[in-house]
Amino acid sequence: MCLAIPGKLIEIASDSNGVRMGKANFGGIVKQVCLEYTPEVETGDYVLVHVGFALSKVNEEEAARTYQLLDEMKQLGELDTPDWDNNLFFERSTSS
Amino acid sequence: MKFLDEYRDETLARKIVAEVRRITTKPWVLMEVCGGQTHAIVKYGIDRLLPKEIELVHGPGCPVCVTSLEMIDKAHAIAQRPDVIFCSFGDMLRVPGSTDDLLILKSRGADVRVVYSPIDCLKIARANPDKKVVFFAIGFETTAPANAMSVWQASKQGIKNFSILVSHVLVPPSIASILQSPLNRVQGFLGPGHVCTVMGYHEYEPIAERFKVPIVITGFEPIDILEGVLMTVRQLEGGSHEVQNQYPRVVHREGNRVAQDLVNKVFEVCDRKWRGVGSIPKSGYKLRYEFHDHDAERIFDIKEIDTQEPEICISGLVLKGVKKPHDCPAFGKQCTPEHPLGATMVSAEGACAAYYAYGRHLKLADPNEKPTKVA
Numbered sequence: 180m181c182l183a184i185p186g187k188l189i190e191i192a193s194d195s196n197g198v199r200m201g202k203a204n205f206g207g208i209v210k211q212v213c214l215e216y217t218p219e220v221e222t223g224d225y226v227l228v229h230v231g232f233a234l235s236k237v238n239e240e241e242a243a244r245t246y247q248l249l250d251e252m253k254q255l256g257e258l259d260t261p262d263w264d265n266n267l268f269f270e271r272s273t274s275s
Numbered sequence: 276m277k278f279l280d281e282y283r284d285e286t287l288a289r290k291i292v293a294e295v296r297r298i299t300t301k302p303w304v305l306m307e308v309c310g311g312q313t314h315a316i317v318k319y320g321i322d323r324l325l326p327k328e329i330e331l332v333h334g335p336g337c338p339v340c341v342t343s344l345e346m347i348d349k350a351h352a353i354a355q356r357p358d359v360i361f362c363s364f365g366d367m368l369r370v371p372g373s374t375d376d377l378l379i380l381k382s383r384g385a386d387v388r389v390v391y392s393p394i395d396c397l398k399i400a401r402a403n404p405d406k407k408v409v410f411f412a413i414g415f416e417t418t419a420p421a422n423a424m425s426v427w428q429a430s431k432q433g434i435k436n437f438s439i440l441v442s443h444v445l446v447p448p449s450i451a452s453i454l455q456s457p458l459n460r461v462q463g464f465l466g467p468g469h470v471c472t473v474m475g476y477h478e479y480e481p482i483a484e485r486f487k488v489p490i491v492i493t494g495f496e497p498i499d500i501l502e503g504v505l506m507t508v509r510q511l512e513g514g515s516h517e518v519q520n521q522y523p524r525v526v527h528r529e530g531n532r533v534a535q536d537l538v539n540k541v542f543e544v545c546d547r548k549w550r551g552v553g554s555i556p557k558s559g560y561k562l563r564y565e566f567h568d569h570d571a572e573r574i575f576d577i578k579e580i581d582t583q584e585p586e587i588c589i590s591g592l593v594l595k596g597v598k599k600p601h602d603c604p605a606f607g608k609q610c611t612p613e614h615p616l617g618a619t620m621v622s623a624e625g626a627c628a629a630y631y632a633y634g635r636h637l638k639l640a641d642p643n644e645k646p647t648k649v650a
Contacts, residue, residue, distance in 0.1 A: 180338045180366070180624060181311050181417040181469040182495075185278040196432055206276035213394060216420055216534040225278060227472060227525045230364070231392030232421045234531060235472045237278055241524040 183229035185237050186212070188222050203228060278524070282496030291501040292324050295508055302328045303511050305504060306453070306596050307465040308446060310337030310624025311495050317629040319497045321504075329508065332460065332596035335449050335552065336467055338414045338442075339366050339622035340594060343548040344582040346442045347372040350411050352577050353440065354385045360403060362396045363411040365389045366622045371615055373583045393425035393439070400429070400437040409571045412439040417469040419443055419560060420534035423541035426562065426569045440571040443560035444547055446470050447478045452555050454486045458597045463507040465500065466492040468522040473538075475530025479518045487516045494522040541566060550618060551591025590617035593626050600627040600635070607636030 186203030191214060194200050199214040203226060212226065217233040220226055226233035307313055313333040316322050322331045335341055351372045354361035361377070368377045368389065381387040386406075390396055393410050400408040412422040422439060429437040446467050453459055466479060471492045479490045489510035493503030503521045510517060520526055540563070547559025562570045587605045592598040600606050600619070610616040612628055619625035623632070630636065 180364070180414055180622070181309055181336065181467065183417065183469045183472070185276070187277070196428065198428065213392075213421075213424065215424060216531055216537075218533065227469075229417055229469060230421045231394055232424070234417070234420065234469070234534065235525040238524045242278055242281075244523070 181229065183227045183234060185225045186210070186228050188212070188214075188220060188224050188226055188233075191220075191222055201233070203233070279496060282494070282498040284498060287498055288324070288501055291498070291505050295329065295501070295505050296326045298505075298512055299326050299328050299508055300512060302330070303462050303508060304330045304332060304460045305463045305465060305507055306332045306334045306461040307493070307500070307503075308334040308336045308450065308467045309465075309469070309495070310334075310340065310622065310626075310629075311469070312336075312465060312467075312493065312500060313626050314624050314629045315495055315497060315500055317626075317633045317635065320633075321497060321500055324501075325504065329504065331504075332599075333593065333626040334464075334596060335453070335549065335594040336415065336446065336470075337594075337619065337622050337624040337626075338418070338444060339364075339370055340590065340618040340625045341444055341549040341552065342367075342370070342413050342442045342618070343550045344373060344584060345548065345580055346440070348580040348582055349572070349575075349577045350440055351375055351377065351380060352580070353409055353571060353575050354380050354387055356407075356575070358405075358407055360386045360388060360399060360406045360408045361411070362388045362390045362393075362399065362408060364413070366624075367411055367413065369615065369621045370618050371621070373580070393422050394428065396425060396437060397429055397432070397434055400434050404436060406436065407574070408437050409575075410437070410439045411442070413442045413444075415444055415446055415467070415470050416474045416538075417467075417472070419538045419542060420473060420531070423538045426541050426566050427537060429569055430566060435568065438569045438571040438574050439562070441542075441559075441561055442547075443542065444549065445544070445558050445560070447482060448555050448558035449549070449552075450479075450490075451482055451486075452552070452558070453595055454482070454488065456595065456597075458595070461488070461596055463489045463511050464491070465503040465507065466490045466518070468492055468494045468499070468526060471520075471522070471526045471530065473531050473534050475528050476518050476520060476526065477528055483516050483518050489516045489519070491519045491521050492526050494525075549594075551588075551594050553591075585616045588617035590619040590625075590627065593619050600630040603627070607631060 186205040190202040225237035542560035619627040
């Protein structure tokens with residue numbers, strides 16, 4: 180229910196009632212999004228969308244932190260390899 | 276997709292799991308609050324990647340699952356009226372009431388419609404001025420801004436034939452209730468990332484302090500969840516109990532003020548009954564009096580309903596993290612997604628439905644055995 184996914188804002192316009200609306204592209208699927216709660220966002224921004232409402236701009240700098248984390252983890256050196264099967268994680272993720 | 280795929284990176288997942296293993300010295304019980312997190316954990320087998328000392332128990336964060344039976348029976352009573360178009364999110368359709376579900380009522384001729392967003396109901400209301408359009412407004416804080424906007428716009432635009440049946444629930448009181456229970460085993464929480472996108476996380480700070488429990492606001496992708504686990508275990512092993520934010524790409528401490536303002540204009544906090552859990556003080560939203568023209572409970576004045584839960588179902592204990600789905604004698608037998616006995620088997624975010632979807636009802640030869648791919 181609290182599912183929210185990031186989409187790229189490709190258009191902003193007010194509807195006939197003056198509600199700030201936009202169109203967001205979710206990996207090729209374009210949907211109408213209400214932007215009343217994200218007055219700061221502009222075309223080209225990524226927004227987090229839940230039941231047709233943008234709840235937040237996705238902060239690209241914070242998102243890039245994942246890669247910094249990866250680099251830091253690599254600095255930890257040769258860690259013991261966990262005793263789970265190769266590719267388990269990804270076989271499972273693509274099987275569903 | 277950008278901002279999704281990079282959080283499913285296998286190399287990084289392995290590194291984080293290895294780091295969790297390295298720092299873990301004793302058993303810890305963590306609860307993920309959100310049903311969306313539960314779904315991802317079971318889908319990607321995250322619980323089985325973690326060292327055996329780390330147990331993940333599944334929290335109450337599935338609104339479909341915790342909507343009280345009384346409220347569902349009320350929804351069914353309203354939906355059956357010939358003057359009503361009853362609108363709902365899709366996952367409420369199969370939730371069993373005392374006798375029926377919305378899909379059965381639809382098959383008998385009730386005008387039940389699935390909408391993507393509550394705002395879609397306003398169009399339906401304008402197109403059907405002779406009907407009363409009712410939206411089943413369930414959800415946590417994440418969904419409250421959307422539901423609030425539907426009422427706000429209906430009021431502003433003078434759409435008088437639109438109302439909502441409100442069954443909103445709030446996360447912080449439910450976490451406090453779990454921690455106060457004598458049955459509680461939870462020592463740390465993966466907090467609800469999208470609830471906190473709206474509300475911020477300052478409300479969790481007094482809970483972390485009072486119960487001496489770390490709360491890490493966490494996202495929904497595998498890397499987010501693994502990092503949330505790592506941050507929680509780090510705190511537990513180090514003896515600290517802070518609120519930390521794993522999900523800063525969308526969550527800020529103060530949340531979305533614009534959304535909170537409208538939610539507070541439309542809703543006020545009330546006591547709320549949770550299915551399988553019972554009544555929790557100040558754990559829900561109801562419409563403010565100014566919007567009572569859009570309050571379906573007032574408009575339709577449904578009398579108290581005598582409800583009946585199946586005796587065998589343990590979904591209340593599953594929602595509190597006390598039991599796992601496979602502890603239930605009916606799991607995967609009398610109770611399946613095709614014939615659910617409890618709401619936790621209906622929603623994709625319900626722990627029982629997630630366990631069933633990813634083959635956890637199938638017997639493994641050895642409980643510690645790694646699962647094979649399930650078709």
